[in-house]
Amino acid sequence: MTRTLPANVYTDPLLYERERQEIFARTWQYVGHVGDLIAEGSYIACEIAGFPVAVVNKGDGLAAFHNVCRHRAGRLLREERGQCEKALECTYHGWTYALDGRLRNARDFGPLEGFDPRDFALFPLKVATWRGFVFIAMKDPALSLAETLAPLDARLEGRSFDALMPSGRLRHQIACNWKLYVENYLEGYHIPNVHPALAAEVDAAAYRVRMEGQVCFHEAPLRHGVRPVYDGLWAWVAPNLGVNVYGEGIMLERMLPQGLRGSELVYDYFFVPAVAADEAARGRILNMSETVTAEDKAVCEEVQRNIEAGAYVSGVLSSRHEQGVAWFQNFCAGAYR
Ligand code: FES
Numbered sequence: 483m484t485r486t487l488p489a490n491v492y493t494d495p496l497l498y499e500r501e502r503q504e505i506f507a508r509t510w511q512y513v514g515h516v517g518d519l520i521a522e523g524s525y526i527a528c529e530i531a532g533f534p535v536a537v538v539n540k541g542d543g544l545a546a547f548h549n550v551c552r553h554r555a556g557r558l559l560r561e562e563r564g565q566c567e568k569a570l571e572c573t574y575h576g577w578t579y580a581l582d583g584r585l586r587n588a589r590d591f592g593p594l595e596g597f598d599p600r601d602f603a604l605f606p607l608k609v610a611t612w613r614g615f616v617f618i619a620m621k622d623p624a625l626s627l628a629e630t631l632a633p634l635d636a637r638l639e640g641r642s643f644d645a646l647m648p649s650g651r652l653r654h655q656i657a658c659n660w661k662l663y664v665e666n667y668l669e670g671y672h673i674p675n676v677h678p679a680l681a682a683e684v685d686a687a688a689y690r691v692r693m694e695g696q697v698c699f700h701e702a703p704l705r706h707g708v709r710p711v712y713d714g715l716w717a718w719v720a721p722n723l724g725v726n727v728y729g730e731g732i733m734l735e736r737m738l739p740q741g742l743r744g745s746e747l748v749y750d751y752f753f754v755p756a757v758a759a760d761e762a763a764r765g766r767i768l769n770m771s772e773t774v775t776a777e778d779k780a781v782c783e784e785v786q787r788n789i790e791a792g793a794y795v796s797g798v799l800s801s802r803h804e805q806g807v808a809w810f811q812n813f814c815a816g817a818y819r
């Protein structure tokens with residue numbers, strides 16, 4: 483019998499800090515698309531479990547940093563994406579850094595014995611790309627990005643994403659611990675009860691999930707005779723990325739913690755040009771995704787409240803439907819040890 487993790491993993495600030503350091507800092511995290519990093523000085527910036535990070539085109543490639551100044555921890559890049567000139571400038575006292583992270587000028591700092599600007603470069607991160615998508619890692623991850631995503635590559639075979647166009651970003655705030663949303667994403671057991679429209683398209687009784695390395699694949703047989711919205715491949719890459727491949731595009735879904743009791747979903751859509759230009763086709767996909775997200779949000783927030791109430795201590799996991807949840811909980815338990 484597989485027991486769930488105890489309820490305190492959703493409410494304990496010390497465990498959340500372990501997750502930040504041992505899960506989010508040690509795994510590849512998707513941050514955006516190379517299309518936003520074409521020109522020298524172009525950048526993308528975001529927060530991952532409270533870590534401000536940035537990726538910059540430094541002219542001869544990409545560089546990634548903690549988006550935090552080495553003087554007194556001011557913020558460097560404020561926008562989600564943008565273009566800086568030849569330098570990154572701190573918004574607090576105006577120190578400037580070269581695009582490769584070296585400290586260039588400690589503005590009007592005055593003499594200070596022993597101060598060597600070479601010791602104050604921005605803290606570097608690892609950066610890698612996969613099929614046009616940009617990922618960073620803060621500490622040494624267990625696998626390379628290519629190794630992490632190899633099971634997904636095998637499923638995608640010769641399929642290319644080159645022709646896909648960025649087609650918008652949607653965000654949702656959810657009042658629950660990030661793991662509750664991930665766990666919900668990792669099983670189809672709840673579909674008949676929570677998602678009536680989706681249940682009309684897929685045969686939920688035959689819905690299965692399977693782990694391959696750090697990737698979870700969903701197998702959702704379609705019902706006879708439906709023209710489905712969700713025609714494609716749903717995958718999840720540990721610890722917090724959904725990769726939803728449709729017939730005519732892809733949506734990358736980040737499940738980001740916002741503190742212990744909040745989460746943000748960031749949906750990045752990419753469609754083939756014909757769908758990107760066709761509002762009705764796009765609307766059909768976006769509407770289904772919005773409906774399903776609203777249903778999942780309601781149930782996850784309710785579960786968080788029920789856990790906070792204190793009666794629930796731990797439960798059990800289905801061997802038929804919840805192997806993905808079991809894998810994920812075991813992965814998290816490794817971070818707490
Ligand atoms: S904190 Fe960046 S210049 Fe002072």
Ligand SMILES: [Fe+2]
Nearest residue numbers: 666676677778
């Ligand atoms: Fe759901």
